[in-house]
Amino acid sequence: MPNGVCVHMEAIEEVKHPKKQVCDECVKIKAEWLHLRTCQECNATLCCDSSPNKHATKHAHATKHPVIASAERGERWLYCYPDDAFVEY
Numbered sequence: 001m002p003n004g005v006c007v008h009m010e011a012i013e014e015v016k017h018p019k020k021q022v023c024d025e026c027v028k029i030k031a032e033w034l035h036l037r038t039c040q041e042c043n044a045t046l047c048c049d050s051s052p053n054k055h056a057t058k059h060a061h062a063t064k065h066p067v068i069a070s071a072e073r074g075e076r077w078l079y080c081y082p083d084d085a086f087v088e089y
């Protein structure tokens with residue numbers, strides 16, 4: 001994956017895509033979301049910071065899984081929380 005961005009992104013060989021186009025946590029609590037992100041560590045798909053529950057960010061902080069990818073069709077980017085690094089691929 002992208003070189004020179006951060007160690008977490010360099011460790012990604014293949015970007016993980018969502019299994020389903022839903023937020024795993026919002027589904028459980030019947031909440032709504034705006035955009036989806038997929039954790040590159042465990043393949044969880046969760047909602048973005050523009051969504052009321054911000055599940056992707058909560059997941060990253062709780063689990064220390066560093067990198068998410070956009071799960072939106074047509075968007076090809078990764079974001080690393082600890083390095084606050086954004087890259088398109």
Ligand SMILES: [Zn+2]
Pocket residue numbers: 006007008009066080081082083085
């Ligand atoms: Zn990183």
Ligand SMILES: [Zn+2]
Pocket residue numbers: 023024025026027033046047051053054055056
């Ligand atoms: Zn959610």
Ligand SMILES: [Zn+2]
Pocket residue numbers: 039040041042043044059063065
């Ligand atoms: Zn994860």
